[in-house]
Amino acid sequence: MSFLFSPPAGDPAAHRPALRFGDRALTYAQLAAAAGALVPRIGGAGRVAVWATPSLETAVGVVAALLAGLPAVPLNPKSGAGELGHILADSAPSLVLAAPGDVLPAAVRELERVDVLTDATGGAAPAPGSAAGTGTPSAAGPDADPDPSAPALVVYTSGTTGPPKGAVVPRRAVAATLDALADAWQWTGDDVLVHGLPLFHVHGLVLGVLGPLRRGGSVRHLGRFTVEGVARELNDGATMLFGVPTMYHRIAEALPGDPELAKALGRARLLVSGSAALPVHDHERITEATGRRVLERYGMTETLMNTAMRVDGPSRAGTVGVPLPGVGLRLVEEDGTVIGGYDAAGAPTGTCDGETVAEIQVHGPNLFTEYLNRPDATAAAFTADGWFRTGDMAVRDADGAVRIVGRRATDLIKSGGFKIGAGEIENALLEHPAVREAAVTGEPDPDLGERIVAWVVTDAEGDFALGVELAEHVARRLAPHKRPRDVRFRPSLPRNDMGKLMKRALKDG
The missing domain is CATH 3.40.50.12780 (ANL, N-terminal domain)
Structure with missing residues (x-):
């Protein structure tokens, strides 16, 4: 093609x-x-x-x-x-x-x-x-x-650690990602995609526009995401929905009072969430109301898509599936020890215990070429043997699925001798009925090294008693050493245009 x-x-x-x-x-x-x-x-x-x-x-x-x-x-x-x-x-x-x-x-x-x-x-x-x-x-x-190595796009990163860097995305990366997703999702020219994502990022532009065109299908863009718009298009023949967790959270919130929305989502062949982790609680609410599971995939500007849940395979809320065809993935500890992963043929390598947190590194045709005008940043982003350091921390579960627990820079918390991923604590908090949104960070602590801090948006008025209850909820759900030592209530959490939490802004605020 x-x-x-x-x-x-x-x-x-x-x-x-x-x-x-x-x-x-x-x-x-x-x-x-x-x-x-x-x-x-x-x-x-x-x-x-x-x-x-x-x-x-x-x-x-x-x-x-x-x-x-x-x-x-x-x-x-x-x-x-x-x-x-x-x-x-x-x-x-x-x-x-x-x-x-x-x-x-x-x-x-x-x-x-x-x-x-x-x-x-x-x-x-x-x-x-x-x-x-x-x-x-x-x-x-x-x-x-x-x-295939010619540049197709120069897409700028979010600039959370300095001025935005221009990731040069080659043509081979676009083609490889879209064809791999077609395999994973059985994506064809008969599919009609609906989404309301921005077009300055790879999710909305590459997957959401170039994806349907490469397959010979069609895309209906809502202009601005609304739950009503999603229902309208799915009722009018659309077969797929691409969104970010914020969108699916709004859908999950609307479902109990909107049986027509549930019917519309039930008609979809494929529901996909990406750009950030979709909380397990929202997965469960959507599946219970519609009979449809939301598939997650994992990618970033520099790599396009790395992993995805397959439409013909098992899926589990809280995971992002397995590497796409042609993508090698490995989990590497801070000392450089490779604890396991997958080769480019999709075969598991090494052993993973479902608990050890390590950095994801990837290799394959989906990778960017360079950061424009930044040879220093490009060199630092790759290992000596050519693997890209994603900065994302994950574990590989017993069933082989990759479970991301956060970013190394903001979500890896070293507390009391343990390495803890903020993402699993956020998911646990979101399972509490009083919690609408949650973010977890680490702050310096003279005894623990770092203490776990939870930032929470609730339906009820937050007070000391609720903070204690939430900390104990996490301890029961995960482990005592993962309980938040400090719970701070906020009316809202800062997010960017893709719905990702802006944790540095939260700390600064």
Whole structure:
């Protein structure tokens, strides 16, 4: 299959729906015409910035850049001036693609602007397998094979430990991830995906837009996530839902009073959550109400997707499945000892006890090439034998599933001689009926080294007695040494656009 699914004009599939955002839609033929007409306007431009609003124009702009063989740099419209300035200076795009009505901030207005016209005619994307259909620059010749190592995207990380870094994502990584997910999820051209994720990140853009196009299916973007929108689209023939835990939490909260929502979700072939761990309590509530399990997958900007629950295999709430085809994964302790994992063929290696917390390292065709202009950061991110250090801490359970317990920088707590993952304590807290949201951090302690601190949002008024009850709940559910020593009640927890907890902001606040 070609890098992008673009049926030629005479193919009946050309008139199938490809993209729908709200009440605006494009068939494959219309997408081919709009993107094809844009290619000569941006050819030879180098890197291309895309003002990544949740719109048809963003999708068409990214497709056109890929057809032209140019790396696209998605820009978050909510980024502040400082962050935008850094990204533009670092990536040095030649121009910016935007919808005609978009008002761009000053930093972006300095670039040459090319408006994306979704009703363009006369452009024609090539038939599958041709050079432009795979994104190979036209200079390579019409019959040239694509260069799988050529950059497809430059996606900037969240910048939690400094200025955002531009991860250069090659074409092979996009293709490998999407094809591996097609295998794991039995994803075909008959699937209709609904999501409301932002398009400046790999979850919403690569999985949510390029994924359906590669399969020859279609995507319906809600523009803005609502429970009502999800129900409407699933009732109208959509087969798949991609979301983040915040979205599924809202769905779980709405289900008891909305039997029609439960029926709509029950019609879905596939429910997928990612970008952060979905609490076990929300898994259970959704499955109980709908009869459907939510599959989790694990990935990041630098690696795209590493693991996933398979649609045809066992799944267990709180785990992220097994590595995708072609992805090697190993768990490595702080002293460099490899305690186990999987080889690229999916065979288990070493032994894992389901308790030892170690860092996930991965290797495979899904990896990024480099951090743009940061050879120091690139070198530090890889081991001497070429494995990427994810910074995520996990255990491998007895049934082989990978269970992530948090980030090394923020979620690994060393208390009383134990290595403790914040994620399992958060899940335990969320199983208490009074808890709506929970975050766990470690703070310096003269006796324990670090003490466990729980930050909790509750339905009831938080007080000392409830704090004691929650600490004892965790001790009974997990182990006494994992109980929070300090429980702090908050009206809400800080989260980014993908629904991930911003723990540094929580501590600073």
